[in-house]
Amino acid sequence: MATNCRCNMIAGLFQCTNKLFLSDQATGLQIMEFARRNAANALSVANMVMGIASILGSLDGRHHAACWSILIGYLLDLADGAVARRLGTCSALGAKLDDFADFTTFGIATSLLLRTPDLLDHILCMCYILSVFVRLCFFSSGIPFMYCGLPCTYSAGVLASASLLSGNNTAMLRVLAVAMILFMINQSFYPHDRVLESEAWKKVVYAGGVVMLFCSFFLPPCVYYLLWSISYILFPTSLWSSKV
Template sequence: MGMASILSSLNGHHHAACWLVLIGYLLDLADGAVARQLNACSALGAKLDDFADFTTFGIATSLLLRTSDLLDNILCMCYVLSVFVRLCFFSSGIPFMYRGLPCIYSSAILASASLLSGGNMALLRVIAVAMILFMISQNFYPHDRVLESQAWKKVVYAGGVIMVFCSSFPPACMYYLLWSVSYILFPTSLWSSKV
């Protein structure tokens, strides 16, 4: 999804690039559960997962911010670097906890906001700066395996899949936006695996 989103962005297909990031969001939440279910976990798989995350939620998402303006291109580089830092230093030392906002949520917020606002760059710049700060923060966020957790979280995930294929895009974008913002606002009270 990341590579396809990058190609879409480079060819001026902004709408498709955003949707491919959102589909990557769903696939990223599912890939670990599928690997564990198939007993196909490996060190190589973990490295490939980080590479896929960096491609989709770093490079592809940053290209949603790209314009011909130098400051926008600097913002793109800062966004990519913050995802890189976040992925390299995600371990908090606490089981099932991340330090800093996982990049999938910041990407979903940016892609959804881009689709809803029609690519309003002023709004996207503000959101991108906020997401960079959340990703490099020292706050703790739960690493909840959505598809291996409570039934209501599986329903939220299924709703995300349905929204991609069966809904017109404003409601689908609002769905992903609310889902991701709820993770930022209520990380432990709502999304912790203990809930």
Template sequence: MILLSPFSGLFQCTKNLFLRDGSTGLRIKEIARKNAANALSVANMVMGMASIMSSLNGHHHAACWMVLIGYLLDLADGAVARLLGACSVSGAKLDDFADFTTFGIATSLLLMTSDLLDNILCVCYVLTVLFRLCFWQSGIPFMYRGLPCTYSSAILASASLLPGGNQAMMRVIAVAMILFMISQNFYPHDKVLESQTWKKAVFAGGVVMVFCSSFPPACVYYLLWSVSYILFPTSLWSSKV
């Protein structure tokens, strides 16, 4: 028995080490599960900040595509949170901050010029997005009141990338998006990654279009996608369809 005791002690230490490693692994997996959606929200915010810096440095094409990448990330973070059962109040607040950065400030800078009226339009757009994020609750589950700022930003970024696009056209679109966002119309919650296969294919197509960003038709894809949500919100994009 005395001879076996060192081996027993070694066995016990090894067992405790494996148990500790297993517990650490489970803890890491749990942390990753709880923060996967938050990581996507942070990535969305990073895209927004990168778009802001691109706009300030005159890289308009890159700024637009950063907004569109943020658009994809925003559609994914909610789906990931629900899939992993990691929805939280802090996560929702982080998502709002990311949305305001990308779809508020970054998108408004796409409209900025040296003209005073354009700068006033930028301020109005940012305030509208802020209002939209603060008062989006409709009282009806899985419904938005007013157009989600994600889609208005995608339309503005896509239109800005179109060949032959001009500032007058952007002003008209921006005013239209502001009116849609403050409207009392109801829009369905777009669970693109939790719905029909064709919606998932549309999302996958959007990811592919990111790698084709140097080709003008790529922005048309996002434009048609976003406009279809405005024109056919219930018949196409409702999660109940």
């Protein structure tokens, strides 16, 4: 009798342990699946956080930090779409998050790089934000793998890197901002570059951008991002069309 009770207790403990193990395993799988489904969304949120950090940096007079926050957002924005497609997790929520992040980082935060006490600069900031808004509204060109209007990621890259290189030269930034506004609203066609899903040299360019983050207190990284952005603006089809 005692032996049977002991066997039943051992069997019960084994069943409980097995259930706990299976439960933990199922929980682990659920966590992994949640992480997989939201990896791209996390990158978009991180991009938005960089935009907010840049806004706060501009308001506090930390110009260097504000510009580099935008350039970090630049890299995050180029990665989130690739991650979503790679994991098969593209969704309407992800698209909205991406637009909100882009508007925050490449619209509001970037416009604040142009801000001075001058009324005309305030108007220029508003025009820049509105042009980014228009650009995001007309994102779809109706042609596969093409954008309509210059992506605001690259216009922000030009302004942030040029601002760092020039020591926030107001006159030069005004000229560049007007040029970027015209590129964004003229509705010309630009290729969907898909840097992380295309030729190997594009991935090397992206990896170089990541490496440059560790040299952010020197001028060469700023030149790197400036040339990268300008190359897309000037040679969009010959250099940056998607060839997977």
